[in-house]
Amino acid sequence: MTQSLFDRIGKAVLIGLACLSILLLVGPSLIVIAISFEPRGYIAFPPSGFSMHWYGEVFQNRQLMDAFLTSLRVAGLVMLVCLALGIPAAFAAIRGRFGGKSALNAFLLSPQMMPGMVIGIATLFFGAYFAWRQSDLMLVVSLSVFCLPFVVRIVMARLAALDPGLDEASANLGAGRAQTFFRITLPQLAPSAIAAAAFTFIEAFDNVTVALFTSDVRARPLPVELYYLVQFESTPMIAAISALQIGFSLIVLVILARTIGLDRIGR
Amino acid sequence: MSDLEIDRLSKRYGKLQVLTDCNLMAEGGSVVTLLGPSGCGKTTLLRSIAGFVEPDAGRVMVGGRDISMLPPNRREVAYVFQNYALFPHLTVAQNVAYGLTVRRRPRAEIARRVDEALGLVALSDFGGRYPKQMSGGQQQRVAIARALVLEPKVLLLDEPFNALDAQLRLTMQVELRKLIDRIGITSIFVTHDQAEAMILSDKVAVMHGGQIEQLAPPLQIYDRPSTSFVADFIGRANIMPVQVRAGRTDTPQPVPTPRPDGPAVMIVRPENFEVVPGNVAGWPGRIGFATALGATIEYEVDCGMPEALRVSMARAPGSGPLAQGTDVTLRLRSTDGAIVLGRGAAHV
Ligand SMILES: Nc1ncnc2c1ncn2[C@@H]1O[C@H](COP(=O)(O)OP(=O)(O)O)[C@@H](O)[C@H]1O
Ligand SMILES: [Mg+2]
Numbered sequence: 001m002t003q004s005l006f007d008r009i010g011k012a013v014l015i016g017l018a019c020l021s022i023l024l025l026v027g028p029s030l031i032v033i034a035i036s037f038e039p040r041g042y043i044a045f046p047p048s049g050f051s052m053h054w055y056g057e058v059f060q061n062r063q064l065m066d067a068f069l070t071s072l073r074v075a076g077l078v079m080l081v082c083l084a085l086g087i088p089a090a091f092a093a094i095r096g097r098f099g100g101k102s103a104l105n106a107f108l109l110s111p112q113m114m115p116g117m118v119i120g121i122a123t124l125f126f127g128a129y130f131a132w133r134q135s136d137l138m139l140v141v142s143l144s145v146f147c148l149p150f151v152v153r154i155v156m157a158r159l160a161a162l163d164p165g166l167d168e169a170s171a172n173l174g175a176g177r178a179q180t181f182f183r184i185t186l187p188q189l190a191p192s193a194i195a196a197a198a199f200t201f202i203e204a205f206d207n208v209t210v211a212l213f214t215s216d217v218r219a220r221p222l223p224v225e226l227y228y229l230v231q232f233e234s235t236p237m238i239a240a241i242s243a244l245q246i247g248f249s250l251i252v253l254v255i256l257a258r259t260i261g262l263d264r265i266g267r
Numbered sequence: 268m269s270d271l272e273i274d275r276l277s278k279r280y281g282k283l284q285v286l287t288d289c290n291l292m293a294e295g296g297s298v299v300t301l302l303g304p305s306g307c308g309k310t311t312l313l314r315s316i317a318g319f320v321e322p323d324a325g326r327v328m329v330g331g332r333d334i335s336m337l338p339p340n341r342r343e344v345a346y347v348f349q350n351y352a353l354f355p356h357l358t359v360a361q362n363v364a365y366g367l368t369v370r371r372r373p374r375a376e377i378a379r380r381v382d383e384a385l386g387l388v389a390l391s392d393f394g395g396r397y398p399k400q401m402s403g404g405q406q407q408r409v410a411i412a413r414a415l416v417l418e419p420k421v422l423l424l425d426e427p428f429n430a431l432d433a434q435l436r437l438t439m440q441v442e443l444r445k446l447i448d449r450i451g452i453t454s455i456f457v458t459h460d461q462a463e464a465m466i467l468s469d470k471v472a473v474m475h476g477g478q479i480e481q482l483a484p485p486l487q488i489y490d491r492p493s494t495s496f497v498a499d500f501i502g503r504a505n506i507m508p509v510q511v512r513a514g515r516t517d518t519p520q521p522v523p524t525p526r527p528d529g530p531a532v533m534i535v536r537p538e539n540f541e542v543v544p545g546n547v548a549g550w551p552g553r554i555g556f557a558t559a560l561g562a563t564i565e566y567e568v569d570c571g572m573p574e575a576l577r578v579s580m581a582r583a584p585g586s587g588p589l590a591q592g593t594d595v596t597l598r599l600r601s602t603d604g605a606i607v608l609g610r611g612a613a614h615v
Binding site (some may be wrong): 163165166168169170171172173174175176179183184187188 | 317318319338339340341342344345346348350352353354355356365366368369370413414417
């Protein structure tokens with residue numbers, strides 16, 4: 001009896017949380033999307049009509065499109081850098097046998113404890129010391145520092161769950177180290193690597209806190225561009241951009257779900 | 268068929284001496300079991316043969332060739348893991364093909380040999396499945412097929428039947444022994460189950476505290492244990508302190524022995540004792556506990572020693588055990604069946 005009462009309370013709480021998250025997460029998104037179709041020149045909800053006018057404006061805005069391309073490029077680079085550094089780092093952290101391993105772990109994961117702003121400012125000051133100015137490169141570096149712990153964490157979790165006996169089995173069957181890595185370890189790591197890649201890409205794509213300090217003034221990434229834009233613009237174009245971003249994230253998510261399955265993301 | 272020889276192998280982890288001077292010889296095509304309690308070093312010895320463990324001293328020879336210096340992937344020694352270690356992202360056929368694939372054999376050859384190997388373990392129709400979709404017994408057969416497809420010189424199996432239920436275990440034990448006989452491969456089994464060792468092996472190596480205490484055919488291990496540990500671990504044993512004088516023990520029924528005069532221990536299997544009524548030459552005592560097990564009657568007889576002596580007698584149809592408290596005499600059925608060992612061999 002008590003069990004079923006608990007069950008019912010649990011279920012009620014769960015449904016309540018689901019409703020709340022729909023209300024708080026999905027609700028605003030829907031409102032933004034609705035506003036983006038407003039034909040007139042100011043923000044109104046509910047919209048007075050249906051028009052794709054502001055989407056057209058977005059695509060015709062050179063500055064925005066440049067910012068979008070900058071963000072794509074930067075996010076892509078950050079993703080590659082983080083994978084290239086993060087996967088080997090996760091390997092060292094789990095499989096390695098050397099002194100100071102736990103210190104290395106703490107060091108690798110520490111940026112996660114730091115607000116993005118701090119990383120941004122720190123990189124900026126560090127750069128200033130060497131007369132290195134804000135640039136795409138500095139943006140990529142600072143965002144990589146920011147995102148690396150996520151990759152390391154996700155891949156580490158998966159690696160720790162892998163049976164080291166599989167490597168021995170592979171060696172026993174005649175495979176060398178490289179063959180074992182590419183045929184046995186990597187395929188099992190793939191889902192988590194893809195998840196980490198997607199996560200890094202999305203994070204790097206829409207990060208403001210770090211990018212605000214380290215991005216090139218003449219080639220701002222999209223989120224920073226938007227940040228400045230909202231101070232002067234109050235047309236539904238902002239809503240249209242947001243709607244496009246929501247669409248973009250959804251597409252990435254769907255691709256992920258199709259390739260590796262939603263339940264396996266982050267495992 | 269290659270002989271496997273282990274020569275004075277030792278291994279320590281930090282302060283823990285896990286293996287001490289282990290010697291072992293397995294003739295080509297024979298099955299040797301490493302038998303011993305948990306933690307005695309069986310797995311470490313097996314892993315040393317496969318090259319997963321680097322011993323501190325000693326050699327491993329296969330077919331007269333020293334393989335101690337070779338990395339695991341060049342030893343041609345197949346290892347079947349306790350948890351099978353099948354590759355979860357590969358199908359059964361791909362698992363079995365793995366060793367051939369990494370050796371870049373032609374595709375047609377791989378297909379043919381995988382088919383053969385799966386046929387050998389009666390899993391021909393399961394090539395397309397993933398390990399997860401197979402039962403424990405089937406997974407084990409996949410692991411064996413994956414090992415045998417490479418035609419290795421030696422087959423190593425670490426407690427291969429542990430994860431199986433009792434019924435399946437017996438079937439698999441018999442099947443595996445038949446398979447090994449059919450292909451004639453030198454095999455080393457690890458087990459802590461003495462019945463399993465008896466069923467499977469040509470020779471048993473009884474391990475204790477990182478040492479091989481005895482290497483001999485199963486019946487010889489049972490009849491002629493070389494230490495009291497072996498006697499106690501394989502079957503049951505009464506272990507009694509005795510004195511040797513002029514080539515015989517000072518027991519009520521003297522047992523001849525080539526040992527020098529002095530303290531020794533005598534080992535008597537429960538079935539080598541019989542309980543007789545009255546006062547004859549033998550160990551006088553009193554029945555402390557009796558159970559009838561159908562085919563046998565088991566007694567514990569208090570003979571004034573620190574531990575009661577155990578007796579196992581065939582039960583005549585319709586008869587029952589003697590009552591508790593009955594005064595009896597224990598007699599040896601065969602004085603040759605009693606084993607006399609030096610005190611040095613008397614650690615348990
Ligand atoms: N890699 C290792 N590091 C430290 N101690 C180990 C290691 N492997 C095994 N041991 C120790 O060696 C002893 C023998 O282990 P093992 O060979 O696994 O025994 P068994 O297989 O007979 O149960 C145990 O005490 C175990 O704790
Ligand atoms: Mg073991």
